[in-house]
Amino acid sequence: xxxxxxxxxxxxxxxxxxxxxxxxxxxxxxxxxxxxxxxxxxxxxxxxxxxxxxxxxxxxxxxxxxxxxxxxxxxxxxxxxxxxxxxxxxxxxxxxxxxxxxxxxxxxxxxxxxxxxxxxxxxxxxxxxxxxxxxxxxxxxxxxxxxxxxxxxxxxxxxxxxxxxxxxxxxxxxxxxxxxxxxxxxxxxxxxxxxxxxxxxxxxxxxxxxxxxxxxxxxxxxxxxxxxxxxxxxxxxxxxxxxxxxxxxxxxxxxxxxxxxxxxxxxxxxxx
Numbered sequence: 001x002x003x004x005x006x007x008x009x010x011x012x013x014x015x016x017x018x019x020x021x022x023x024x025x026x027x028x029x030x031x032x033x034x035x036x037x038x039x040x041x042x043x044x045x046x047x048x049x050x051x052x053x054x055x056x057x058x059x060x061x062x063x064x065x066x067x068x069x070x071x072x073x074x075x076x077x078x079x080x081x082x083x084x085x086x087x088x089x090x091x092x093x094x095x096x097x098x099x100x101x102x103x104x105x106x107x108x109x110x111x112x113x114x115x116x117x118x119x120x121x122x123x124x125x126x127x128x129x130x131x132x133x134x135x136x137x138x139x140x141x142x143x144x145x146x147x148x149x150x151x152x153x154x155x156x157x158x159x160x161x162x163x164x165x166x167x168x169x170x171x172x173x174x175x176x177x178x179x180x181x182x183x184x185x186x187x188x189x190x191x192x193x194x195x196x197x198x199x200x201x202x203x204x205x206x207x208x209x210x211x212x213x214x215x216x217x218x219x220x221x222x223x224x225x226x227x228x229x230x231x232x233x234x235x236x237x238x239x240x241x242x243x244x245x246x247x248x249x250x251x252x253x254x255x256x257x258x259x260x261x262x263x264x265x266x267x268x269x270x271x272x
Contacts, residue, residue: 005158008148009038015142017043019109021101021119022073024048024062026152028120029166030159031145033069035118041071045112047105051078052187053174055194065166076108080176081187091131091181097174098132102139118142123149170207171259178212180262192245199241203234207257215248220257 012018012035020035022028035044048062059075066073078101080086085096105117119136121143136143145155152171159167176185178193189212196210196217205225211218221229228234229252242250 004148004150004154005034008034008144008150011142011144011147012038015039015116015118015144017114017116018142019045019047019105019112019114019117021105021117021141022046022048022062022066023054023120023172024058024065024166025120025172026159026166026169027122027145027155029065029069029164030155030162031118031120032066032071033159033162033164035144036069036071043114044071045109045114046071046073047076047108048073049078049101050075051080051174052190053080053176053185055175055198057198058172068165074108076104078104081185086176087185089176089179089181089183089185093131093176093181095131095135097176098135099139102135102141105141106139116140116142118144121146122152122155124152173259177262178210180211180213180265183212183214192247196242196245196247199238203238204228209257211253211262215246216251217242217245217247217249218251218253220253220255223256226252226254226256 017039018035020028020032022032032044032046046062046066048059048066050059063073063075080097080100083096083100086093102117109115109117119141121130121133121136122145125133125146133143135141156167175190175193179185179189193210193212197208200208200210200219200221205221205228207222207225209220211220219229229238239250
C-alpha cells in the first residue's frame, strides 16, 4: 500500500504544478494534501464548482478544508441547468457535464500557468458506469489516484493517518445522480432531494441517497441505519416531512446504499 503512495508522489512530481478539481470529498482532499506536500502550495490551485447540483454545505466544507490546508482556493460557478444535454438526463449525462466543466478548468489552469488539471477519481471508479471519465480522457485530465491504483479504502486509511478530517466522510455524488435516466432535472426537484437528504443527515443517518422516482422517494441507507428508519416515531416524522416536500410515497430500499444504483437498470437493459 505504501508503494502506491510513493507512486502517487512520483506522478505528482512529474506534473510539476496542477489545478485540482476539488469537491471537498475524501478523494480530492487526500489528493490536495499530498499534492501540496510534494509540490508546495505555490504550485497547486484548488478549484471548487458552485452549482445547484451540490448542496451549499458541501461547498462550504471544501472551502474550510482548503483553508486548513493553506492552499490557494477558488470557487467557480457552473450552470449545468442551462445545458440541454444535462437537463434531459440521458445515460451519458455525466459526460456532457464533465466535458464543459473540464474545458473551463483547463482555461483557468492556463490563466494561472499551470501544466495540468487533475481530478480525484480513484482506482475503484472503474467498476461503475462513469461517462465523465471519457470526457476526462478526451481533454487530457489526469487522475493521479487512479494512476497510482489507490482504492477508496486505501485513501481513507492514509487520510486517517495524515489526520485529514475527511477520512471517514460519507461518499457523496452530485444530486443529479438521484434521478433515473430520461427524467428531466429541474431546480425544484434538485431542491426537493437536497432537503430530503439533509433531513435524514440531521437525524444522524450518515450515508444516504434519496432516489427521485417522480412522486416516489426511494431511500438508500447503510444496513445499520435501517432500524432507525422504521422506528415508529421517526418513521412518522420522516413520512410527514417527505410528503410536505411533495412526495406521495416514501419507500426504503432494503438492498441499502450502494454507489450508482440507478445504473443497475441500465446494465440490465444493455444485457438484453
